[in-house]
Amino acid sequence: MLKPNSGESSSLYFAYCIPQFVRKSFVNTKPILGLAATDRRITAGSSQSMEMAQLNETIKKLRENGCKTKINNIYKTKKGAIIKVPNEENINTLMNQLKNNGSLSKISKIYTPTPLDPTIVLKSVNKSTDLSNLNSVLCDMNQELADCKYKIKILFPMKSNTSSHDVVLRVAPSAYEIIKRMKHIYTISQVVEVRDKVLVRQCQTCFQFDHNTKMCTNQKINIIGPDNIVKCVNCNGHNKFKENSNHYPNNRECPLYLNQINRTIQRTCYNSLDHDIISSSSRSSESD
Ligand SMILES: [Zn+2]
Ligand SMILES: [Zn+2]
Known part of the structure; x- marks a missing residue:
């Protein structure tokens, strides 16, 4: 739909959207992005x-x-x-x-548990863009974010085979609110689209949700079985879902994966909180 790299009209660049699956799950409870009231x-x-x-x-x-x-x-x-x-x-x-x-x-x-800070993704960032100082660049290039240097943390780029990749950021709720209002966001050489990105912790070896891949002590689970049929290991072992487990365990088709997404959203504070998320100890080691 909206292409961040191909036009002049600024209003066309920006598609701040919660993915469909999130929208659906909130349709009966809270307005989209109006999650603060539930935070x-x-x-x-x-x-x-x-x-x-x-x-x-x-x-x-x-x-x-x-x-x-x-x-x-x-x-x-x-x-x-x-x-x-x-x-x-x-x-x-x-x-x-x-x-x-x-x-x-x-x-x-x-x-009262500590709420999570929101995570967002910058779409199709040119791979030549230096990520080590991207938070500073975003604050320099976008006046609205001038005071947000310590409220934006670059987490990691998503794997990609092209010349660009999506870059995942964690932001303080106050910065999230500003970014939400912005029509587009500028890097050093690009205007890019911003979207919500919900991070789910899931081991990519055994696909359980309670540890990450590095900590795994289980055997590698093959998603595609010897019969060439996709099988979700989590649903297959679940009383309620085992009859319907022919999907990938790590995408939104899986009800248990979807459940994890919703739990993360429920734990996330999307506004009304203002704090730095880059600690003072790590500031001194920043390259700028
Ligand atoms: Zn594992
Ligand atoms: Zn499943």
């Missing part, structure tokens, strides 16, 4: 799987006692649950009320 949450976790019934029962009891803190949604996780509340609500009030309920704090730890 604050309380996580209740325990070593054993927490009974959702107990959480629901507790909330019912709090309501009966006059607790009016609004809740956007409750998500069950492997070891507990995530409660999301609107930004304007006082999350500590709710946390204390949950903590003061004896039965719930006995089986779970109740805390």
Whole structure:
């Protein structure tokens, strides 16, 4: 659709979009990119799987006692649950009320997790572009980002066989908001398109989600079996999805992979927070 390298009209360059699969999963809850309201949450976790019934029962009891803190949604996780509340609500009030309920704090730890900073991708960046100082260049070349040098971190380029590659960045929520408003973003020699990029941790050897490839101690899993049929190892071993596992384990066709994407989005703060993400210790080693 939009080509970052081929036109003059600045308004055509920019396609700030959340990929379709993300959009779909949020369609019933929050407006696209309006994720801030859901970014604050309380996580209740325990070593054993927490009974959702107990959480629901507790909330019912709090309501009966006059607790009016609004809740956007409750998500069950492997070891507990995530409660999301609107930004304007006082999350500590709710946390204390949950903590003061004896039965719930006995089986779970109740805390507010640190939110993740958003990740984005610069599309089709010329491979000749120096990535070591790209964060500074972006701030020099785009006036809107003048104060964001320490709020943009270049993570890595995506593999590519052409003369350009996509470059993944982590940005502070405040920088994310600015970039979201910009029509296009300039590197040293290009104008490029920016998109959201949700990073999922997944081992590319055994395709499990709880460790990365370097840490893997498992045997290499072949996606394409001896019968020449694609099989997702994760769905194949899953009660609910094993009948429908003829897809790659590392793309959005896989419901378990999609689930990981959504969990990452739920943990990410897309606005309202302003902080540096390049630590002061690593600043001194920067080349500029
Ligand atoms: Zn592995
Ligand atoms: Zn799958």
